[in-house]
Amino acid sequence: MKILLLEHPRKIARGRCNDIANTPLSSCLISGYAAGMLAAVGHEAAIVEGYLDGLSYEQIRRQIKDFGPDILGVHMVYQWGRDQELFVFLEDIKNEGSAPLIIAYGFYPTFAYEEILRHCRAVDAIILGEPEYTFARLAEKSCPGTALQGISGLARRDGSGNILARRREPLADPELLPFPLRTKAMLGLPEINIEGSRGCYGGCAFCYINSYYMEREHTGRGKVTTPGPSRWRGRSPENITAEIDLLMAEFGKRDFYFVDPNFFGPGRQGQERALRLAGLLKERGIRFGIEARVNDIHQQTIEALAEAGLRNILVGLESGRDESLKRLNKMTTVAQNEKALKILRRHGIEPNVGFIMFEPDSTLEDLRINFEFLQRNDLLGDLPITANVLYHPQIILQGTRAYHKLQEEGRLQLLSTTYEGTAGFANPRVAALAQIMSGITNYLFVKMEGIWSGKAEEPKSARAIYAKLNRSLIKCFADTLHQLETGKQFSPGEIEDFVFIAEQEIDNM
Incomplete structure (x- = not known):
């Protein structure tokens, strides 16, 4: 059987540059391990690096057609919101008949399987947790789409559209x-x-x-x-x-x-x-x-x-x-x-x-x-x-x-998905400082993205500029915290002005 595993294109929203990674680093080998298992039991398995190779969805579409998979596996990674572009792409692939069976896997779909199965009809099932042995079981079936109900480790729809989930015992070793x-x-x-x-x-x-x-x-x-x-x-x-x-x-x-x-x-x-x-x-x-x-x-x-x-x-x-x-x-x-x-x-x-x-x-x-x-x-x-x-x-x-x-x-x-939520801040003064530091640091990360990613050359005076920016950030946090501790309350307009002034200071450096 032919199985193609897709690492789809990814991007981080401008306002989330300073947040944690959108999936644990350990997930970077998830497709590699699944492909290794499938190859070991005699199947033809390949990986499309849509993210690392910077592929467009049109380029990925052509690779899927050329490979002709019996199963298309999609390592879904959270995009700080519902990834409608990916969902539409998978719907097109299913409608074109390029992939008879589409299976999602990864951290994000393991927890958000209900939402994904409801919003993307092209996804036939989602692997819950470790994917290796579940993929191997799927690939054993000559017509896997007709036998999903007999496989542990999947979330799927039944004949009435209800969503059923059954975990597989974790790999012992x-x-x-x-x-x-x-x-x-x-x-x-x-x-x-x-x-x-x-x-x-x-x-x-x-x-x-x-x-x-x-x-x-x-x-x-x-x-x-x-x-x-x-x-x-x-x-x-x-x-x-x-x-x-x-x-x-x-x-x-x-x-x-x-x-x-x-x-x-x-x-x-x-x-x-x-x-x-x-x-x-x-x-x-x-x-x-x-x-x-x-x-x-x-x-x-x-x-x-x-x-x-x-x-x-x-x-x-x-x-x-x-x-x-x-x-x-x-x-x-x-x-x-x-x-x-x-x-x-x-x-x-x-x-x-x-x-x-x-x-x-x-x-x-x-x-x-x-x-x-x-x-x-x-x-x-x-x-x-x-x-x-x-x-x-x-x-x-x-x-x-x-x-x-x-x-x-x-x-x-x-927020925009069941996968991520917020509780706000119980203390409004804490919320004000968080909003100020969020605005400033995200602006800084966007500004420095080219240099810190190695895509742009550092200025000759980079060390001095970084030291000055560093001192400015520390002073901003310390001064604002002190004002809040002494009773200062920032209005939304004041917070916006505070961040704007800091952004101008970053630009001037």
Whole structure:
């Protein structure tokens, strides 16, 4: 059977430049793993890189016609709203008869399957969670469209148009999967993405990683209950290095990035596994990056990883106040945040940090303590990071504990889709500062997009300009916060003027 997997074109709205990624980094290998599984069981599988190759929908249409798939898989990625352009394209493909069966998969459709199936009739079914074995089952059928009801792991319509959903038990061991298929576009990235584990042992209120991977009990009308225990699953160090050896031998690659949401497994076993992997990687002379929780940053392990080639790391600090960390269900402390920063810097690693400055229930005191934490720990010295941490809000996405909690409390306000909501800010002064910083930082990100993406050349005086902009952002936040703390209230017009003046200052620099 012929299966074509589509990574559709994507864009981020101008007002969302400074928000979190619209899908977890771990999803970048989702099509590769599905294609690898399909090829391993004897099917012809290919990937169309609509996003990385910058293809238009017309170019993608021609590739679909040329390939003639029995199944068209679409890795749907959230576009900060309902992607009507993609839906219309799929309707055209279905009407033309270019793809008898269209299957969506990914984080976004796993949670928003009801909305997608109602608004895009061209999508025959949606894979819930991990797609590899569900795709393999679909491809076993000579006429797969007639046998959807017998396959676990799908959301689909029944004969009456009702939406039914049935999760598949998560894969027990990711080491059982074939290595992912990597396209020319993927291999052309500065770092080769590699997946060493799936899931997370944490339970952060803003994250849906575990909900995506875990089996959940469904009620009669396709609704789901709150997910149960965590399911972190890691590949062995030997299996990981076997894949790295293959990539080095075939493509000469030496720069890698582990896309795992949680590189370290839980507890002592997780540290021991990381030490074994460090020992194997050190022999290979590579460079790599990881993402981790602060409570997993230990002196011995980081020292070994740094010696093995660890060069960059993303750590989720999220807040500089213990009360906020409890609200976010981080299961970490400010002391652990600061200890992790010291350990990493001791080994020459300046981390990229996850930080949520604005929560729906933030107070001015929370913001003040967060700001002082960032200053105290030297986290406001680099313009892109400063612009991020001085604004970053908590995004409320379907599948997270926060979404579920706010929905139960009657506070959730949906945006243009059921997939994303907001609760507003309980404190109007917090809302004013968030609006000001959002406007300024998004303008800055748009202005710098060409330079920071490598598409435009930096000015000769870039370092001095960045330092000046950085100081200006910090001063703006500090001065505005002080005014709000002393009772100042900003009208909508004043906020608009404030942002406009800051935009002019950015332009003049």
